Amino acid sequence: EVQLVESGGGLVKPGGSLRLSCxxxxxxxxxxxxxxxxxxxxxxLEWVGRTKSKTDGGTTDYAAPVKDRFTISRDDSKNTLxxxxxxxxxxxxxxYYCTTVSRSSGYYAKYWGQGTLVTVSS
Amino acid sequence: xxxxxxxxxxxxxSVGDRVxxxxxxxxxxxxxxxxxxxxxxxxxxxxxxxxxxxxxxxPSRFSGSGSGTHFTLTISSLQPEDxxxxxxxxxxxxxQTFGQGTKLEIK
Numbered sequence: 001e002v003q004l005v006e007s008g009g010g011l012v013k014p015g016g017s018l019r020l021s022c023x024x025x026x027x028x029x030x031x032x033x034x035x036x037x038x039x040x041x042x043x044x045l046e047w048v049g050r051t052k053s054k055t056d057g058g059t060t061d062y063a064a065p066v067k068d069r070f071t072i073s074r075d076d077s078k079n080t081l082x083x084x085x086x087x088x089x090x091x092x093x094x095x096y097y098c099t100t101v102s103r104s105s106g107y108y109a110k111y112w113g114q115g116t117l118v119t120v121s122s
Numbered sequence: 123x124x125x126x127x128x129x130x131x132x133x134x135x136s137v138g139d140r141v142x143x144x145x146x147x148x149x150x151x152x153x154x155x156x157x158x159x160x161x162x163x164x165x166x167x168x169x170x171x172x173x174x175x176x177x178x179x180x181p182s183r184f185s186g187s188g189s190g191t192h193f194t195l196t197i198s199s200l201q202p203e204d205x206x207x208x209x210x211x212x213x214x215x216x217x218q219t220f221g222q223g224t225k226l227e228i229k
Contacts, residue, residue, distance in 0.1 A: 047211070
């Protein structure tokens with residue numbers, strides 16, 4: 001059974017940093033592409049970014065609002081995905097989900113974690 | 123960026139009704155369109171991928187169609203557990219983008 005468990009959310013002041021983790025199990029993590037999706041309170045879904053597997057180049061892509069502030073990384077030895085968030089703003093307040101990215105017939109979020117809430121406020 | 127527009131934004135319907143939700147892309151995305159269902163307080167769940175492929179375990183009353191810029195999600199006979207918010211997402215190009223969502227409520 002695929003499991004994705006996010007952690008690391010919490011309250012942080014504007015301008016601060018936070019690192020989210022996503023512990024993965026039930027699939028071959030080092031072959032997987034992974035992504036982060038967020039959802040501000042009462043709002044819709046927003047794609048944050050994606051990382052490819054190292055065998056596929058390990059490159060990352062980001063949405064414009066987070067580019068140069070957020071960094072997606074992975075530790076395949078620990079089956080863990082990370083989202084390092086710097087220079088946080090109030091508008092980054094959201095539930096952050098990690099997802100697997102399926103590559104058959106397109107690139108879609110097949111499995112989702114339960115999410116972790118990040119609140120940016122003074 | 124490719125803009126995704128869903129209609130309607132909200133919809134009231136009754137158990138047993140047939141409902142259709144539309145998703146339009148600002149440019150052609152071929153068949154790179156996926157649908158998700160989200161219930162309050164829960165993570166989204168994949169329903170349909172590649173415009174018309176039903177994810178394993180999803181009831182057959184859900185179906186998707188379309189290509190290019192116009193896509194639809196149809197629920198053939200609404201069940202009580204289908205009342206939720208539905209999102210489309212394009213994966214034709216990055217950044218991947220979602221529609222604003224369609225909230226399906228009980229009439």
